Amino acid sequence: MTLKPGIRDFAWMASGALVLLALTSMVLHFHTEHDPVEQIAFKATRIDLVDRMRVALASSSEAEKSAC
16 A cells, blocks of 8 residues: 655645745844854853852841841
């Protein structure tokens, strides 16, 4: 028992391939490369914010311990 794909099946496969190609080309078209210096500056800003949050958490924890 063999199944033979018909014209309708080929049309569905072709339309699926076209949709996939369109989506891929859109992603590649709108993908922007970020400046490496900008990325490093952003990471440094995040690290500084996390460090300040850690200090604030530690100091509030110390203040809570010494309040009792």
